[in-house]
Amino acid sequence: MVFDLHIGVLAFPFGTHAGPLLTLVQRLAASSPRTQFSFLNTRVSNGSMFNARVSVPYENIKVYDVWDGMPQGFWGNHFEAIRLFLSASPDNFEKVIEKAEEETGLKLCCLISDAFLSFACDLAEKRGVPWVAFWGSASHSLSVHVHTEEILKAVGSTEVTKQEHTLSYIPGLTKVRLSDLPPENFLDKNPSLLALTINNMVQKLPKSIAVVLNCFEEIDPVITNDLKSKFKHLLNIGPLMLGLQPQHLILSSPNPRALDDKTGCLSWLDNQNKPRSAIYISFGSFVTPSKNEVMSLAEALETCQIPFLWSMKDHVKKSLPEGFLNRTIAYGKIVAWAPQLQVLGHSSIGAFISHCGWNSILESICSCVPMICVPMTMADHKLNARMVVDSWKIGVGVEGVLTKSKTIEALNHVMFSEVGKSIRENIYRLKEKALDAVKLDGSSTKNYKKLLEIISAPKVGA
Template identity: 45%
Template sequence: MHLSTLAHLHIPAMPPTATTTEPHVVVFAFPFGTHAAPLFSVIHRLATFSPNAHFSFFNTSESNTSIFSASKYNTLPNIKVSDVCDGIREGYTFLGKPQEKIELFLEAAPESFRKSIKAAVAETGRKVTCLLTDAFFWFAAEMAEEIRVDWVAFWTSSPAAVSAHFYTDFIGENFGAGDTMEKDQTLHLIPGFSKVQIRDLPEEVLLGNLESIFSRMLHKMGNMLPRAAAVFLNSFEELDPIIINDLNSKFKRFLCTGPFNLVSSPSQVPDTNGCIAWLDKQKPASVAYVSFGSVATPPPKELVALAEALEASKVAFLWSLKDSSHLPKGFLDRTKSHGIVLPWAPQVEILAHTAIGVFITHCGWNSVLESIVGGVPMICRPFFGDQKLNGRMVEDVWNIGLRVEGEVLTKNGVIDCLDQIFSQEKGKIRRENIKTLQELAKRATESNGSSSKNFIALADLVTNTGNYKN
């Protein structure tokens, strides 16, 4: 089944087998990338805030195992975590296609989610009062209408990225498409995009394979989100006021409720590699922290170039790298006096440490926000998805970091970026700018801050049984 056919699926209303009107929120997670974990952190917070509400959290077994294997969450009696079908049939032989697991999952998702709703109602004795899902599940709009409840969508990336998907058709109509499109055009017709170019957009918007499962999913999502009772995300209003005001005029509710790492419990995963103890011995704002997240990895040639730059610059560094086999021979020994390479590091705690002076990153949204909260300027090497757009915002809109030249790691390019951040006036300005954003983020999450007020609005919407339309 193709994704485009999902819009025509009839999803019958659930039988009214339950009678209680206490809130029952059914949650569907997207089990790939870094989607499910931040969604669960929100659910945990909502469940703590609204103990009379019940939350049925559905995710694949593999993703649930990943989230809870090193769980930082205490078990709450009003959250039930359950597995949902991953779409991989018994005996299935993988064809090696890009995004094959995602395609199989999405093909099975409407039917498996429908069964999950029935099971949740039967088990809890509570009718569903709200459907809260990852925004990728655009078909949840129709599913929620069928069972006559509100759909609330969780967007895992930036306000700019959701704006790009919302305006996809508008961009195509006004800026050209395909090979005729000039990639250096500025998207000045979109609020908040005066410095954003076509080349910065996620490939799935206009420049990649627009018939891929991912492109079609995101295009449909951009069209469906205005039907959601609310779209909420991990951000704060003061970061992108123009974009956020515009989306608030296009969507029913657009609620920034982050940064999450300021409002959620800190990770309880132990620092087994002694990162913090090592940082305690370094000078303030002197260390380059290097991490490209759990999905993106630079090609070997770029890893070598980055290593050579760190060695030549003699900047102290802490590098989180799962596989160090591609580093130059003898690099670890030659740099052991001022650098360490580890397979894993506690990123939030590291970015909060006073010794960190710059973050060399893939520019994923969670990492960008964690860097802002830590007050650490960035050197960005984006790879895919929203990362190029995030990099543009970091360098040219917020002026809190740099993108490496050509968005490829080279020895001289990294050395130049390190010099700008640590030694030049431009670096001082960027550090001051990110400290300003750091303070705004903290204020947003205080009791009277914008994110705190938005979270209360979200909780009221999600757990208000008056939204139930049966």
């Protein structure tokens, strides 16, 4: 096939960043078949996604590996891997961009990148093409970074630990506390690499032709309107796991019954006696609670004897109480991996115990499953939990360290009380708003069409 346009896509290969960006590119490729998309990511990240993801290959997506900056035999922690990757950038991307241009015979006409990779702005300016930044999380998490200077001025130049300090002066964030913010919000005398990366991103984002979010406008209209005043185009096109027209209201993941249920999660849920009677537990792919927290959660589940499906890494099992697996075999199931979207969409699931990663929250909303928030002290988890519990009121939170008594109280609230009934009503209304956003005349569909216009006529711009 002869292509008319060539667009470069730069992924951030850590955490869950690359997956939603790939989902967006697949959707763009289907909508714009005469555009070549060169997807640039590290070999390890590409390998994990394209081996594990159930996806339809597109002729106009070509995947390229970029160097991750790691020396041969590297054995370091997550943050050191990020440091090496960013140290190797943007040279590693530039080399592969040149290769992609040579192979396709087309110069790039636009760059789409994870917003973390703010150097994409400079690469785009160097080539005289527009830059589209993709923020794979929520509008509220972008807002706290955009308003960092105002937050720091409000709390003063010295470190503030007042738990009661709220961001009442930031539109839409009146319920958020200072203690909910990601550590990267604070540029102290020795700022972390992630803090510097995000600070650079905030400085560059206004130069983008569009900031694209995996979110929908109606979840936080006040925040949406505020952010729209900051950028040329703010385009909420989510939730990405919901298809846009003409396949609107269809989950982009495979049908649950068509999925190869190797771990038996779905068949186990089929055997539960009552709808909304089981708990699903997952702390994501990169977060592990402490040994004491795992033990406390297990003891609470055993005391309540509520059916549970727990997605748990194998090495975490050693933190379980002795004999727990045998004593709970009649009503519990532990697996190393679960098809989360299909699990949450099952009628037997009544609540979701989560670390509050953004993808998990979106999947919970779209599946109409109330949340029990156990945020970890990293990224935007605590901030997301605050929005879930206090702003949208679609879940309950566990403040501080997870204990047996706190877990039992949260389970009782969500599963058996009037509080749980109210939460279900709230999340149902929010799900309806998400579904409306992806209809033909919905806000996310309109924003997606605007994005297509921008990348199809990149030098014209708005």
